Amino acid sequence: MVPSKARAYVRDLLISGALAPLPADLPAAAVLDAACQQGVASLLLAAIERERPMWAKELEPRLADERRALLVRTLGQIALAARSIGLVAARGIRALPMKGAVLAESVYAVESDRPMSDVDVLVLERFQDAVAALRDAGFAEVARGDHAWAFRDPSGGGIVELHRSVVSAPGLFPLDREGLWQRRRAGRGQLPAWPSAEDLLLQLALHAAFQHGLVLSLVQWLDFRLLLEREPLDVARVLELAAASRARVPLAAALRVAAAVVGAPAPEALLAGLPRRLERRLDAELSAPLAFVAPSEPDLARVRLDLLAGRRAELVWRTLVQPETPDGDERLVARLRFALSRGFRLARESAASVPPPSVRDLGEPAAPPADGVEVPFGEELLRDCLASFPHVRLTVSGRCMEPAIVHGEKVQLVSAARRRPRVGDVVLSRQKEGLRLHRLVFGPPFAPPGSRWRTKADRGVLLDPPLDARDVLASIVVVEGRPDARPRRALAALVSLARGLGARLRGAHRQAEALS
């Protein structure tokens, strides 16, 4: 309850611009946590510095440290985007920055106000040559999706995503590449150029609606408001561009949510054109705007179908038939062959876990922790990768899940939004100590809706603390190099649950004996 109250408090701050009195049952630390999770720690500090409420006195030094770190990190990330664009430009390839990096430089007062997990660069031509440019510069591929490939910077460790399209299913929302380039503006920071404000708005809307199912962090919703408030927008041009890229519906949907969540001043003309079914659903659900704020889980499939009413066959086609195969083969025969195998795989995947297509490591953990299989990445980055890519590969460390998962093995994860976790799965969950890969021993299909789920390490004695469904981020679908490995073991989960409950009963019994 406290986290959602804290999110609501932070959202109120964004809407009103002022700090409300802190409710008695809301700890100041929870507000700080929520602000950090929602990417608005700097904005919270700015409000505290303006109003100096007593309750925030202890938070100020922590927030000031956070803001300094955010500034350094964000400037480094923008430098990475600029360097990546420079590397591909050196090969005669045109590319433009997208989303956070541009917004941090253009509509936010200072870059630390717009934290991001990675930076995005839209490649306007010769995608494979752009990939080669980064590889030749020592960048390591970490994930691969239909619309973007992610690379780790060899020097700073930041992540840059090279996009061939704004969202997955390339071609579904056609890109006017020449127009994008012609409309670009000179950058006023580290980035050499920015997309036009109209293109930027459209990209944000597509990303919010289609890629993230209309669930974003507060700072991502704030992007819409600041862009609308601080950039002179040509509404007619936005409509023209949206029509050309067949993105009127995602634009209207995203702006309606942005208006409800953070008070984005969306022009009426841009809000029109929603299919009736989607409009009714948004009308009903926007009465609780926090449902559109992470960590709420989006119903991605339903949102996509609603956004593409009348274009569903095309959605399937564009999802299956890619501009090129994962190996870069652009021939139609190869693409169709890949589409067939992907269609077959997706069909099987709905019934059972199957090996996914090519994915890459997110990296190696430093050292195995004592208390579980730890994930060596920030939740923010992981969430972003899980949302953007069909599968994410991790090298795990720790021995508490052996023999199911052995220390050092590479596993492939699918987000909970794409594949609902079930009892027996090894899931990536947010625990008190951080992110952990443990087995789901109580959850779907046995747990009643709204109840809390339980996880446990196979070699552990005790159950982990109860979890909300949204704390389970992903499940393992493949243990690489062991085709016979079955990460999901329903029976083992039930045995593990029984052992965990038994251990708890024995503990309670011993405690009772000690007291008597």
Added chain:
Amino acid sequence: MSRSAQGRLAEVWTRSARMVGRRIGDEYVLVPLAGRGADLDSILNLNRVAAFVWEQLDGSRSGGEVVDAVIERFDVERARAEQDYLELVETLVELDAVKRAAKRA
């Protein structure tokens, strides 16, 4: 003032692209962007006068002109302002945060 100090005040400096200055709240920080991206351990905090001087180092003003602007903006004596300016520029040169601008016509 010594002849060498006068010569140094005639020099024109410009901010290096590898160093970014930003005001965040009451602080003004310089963030280096070279090597491993930005580095939290390498950021510099500037006081109000130093931040003002940093923003004047745009490759169009000589040291003497920057000092004039400092005296006009802050309550400080010329000798002190000149000394502080030269010390700051020396530090910034050591950090590779500024580079000498081409001489003006």
